[in-house]
Amino acid sequence: MSITLKEMKNYLRVDGTEDDTLIRSLIGSAERLCMDVIRTDDVKILYGSKYGKAAVMYAVNYMFEHRTEADFKSLTLSLRSMLFGSRQEAF
Numbered sequence: 001m002s003i004t005l006k007e008m009k010n011y012l013r014v015d016g017t018e019d020d021t022l023i024r025s026l027i028g029s030a031e032r033l034c035m036d037v038i039r040t041d042d043v044k045i046l047y048g049s050k051y052g053k054a055a056v057m058y059a060v061n062y063m064f065e066h067r068t069e070a071d072f073k074s075l076t077l078s079l080r081s082m083l084f085g086s087r088q089e090a091f
Contacts, residue, residue, distance in 0.1 A: 002043065003027055003056055011057050012064055023064065030059035037079045039088040049086035055079050 008023055009015075034055045035046050046052040062075050080087070 002031070002047070003053065003060075008057065008060055012061060019064075023060070026060045026063050027056070030056045030063065033059055033076070034079055034083060037076065038083050038086045045086075049083065051082050052086065055082045058082065 005020060005024060005027075008027055009020075012023070014023070031043060031046060034052065035041065035043065037055075038046060038049065038052075040046060046056070059075060059079060062078075063070060
């Protein structure tokens with residue numbers, strides 16, 4: 001139940017194809033970051049959580065828009081806030 005390229009491009013309001021490779025890569029990175037935040041290696045658990053999909057889309061948007069000056073500490077804190085209820089005690 002991963003986010004599709006089309007769905008993410010719609011969210012980002014991107015029409016062309018020149019950023020497709022970047023967006024695909026950012027989806028994978030955002031999923032991994034969100035899975036690390038909730039302490040799981042299972043993408044199904046991420047997307048099964050209440051705000052998992054929204055968190056991934058938020059992270060992709062943040063990384064796409066702030067490619068050159070991203071503050072990953074701030075991004076991670078935001079994701080922790082979004083996903084706090086889904087966070088497991090340990091891996």
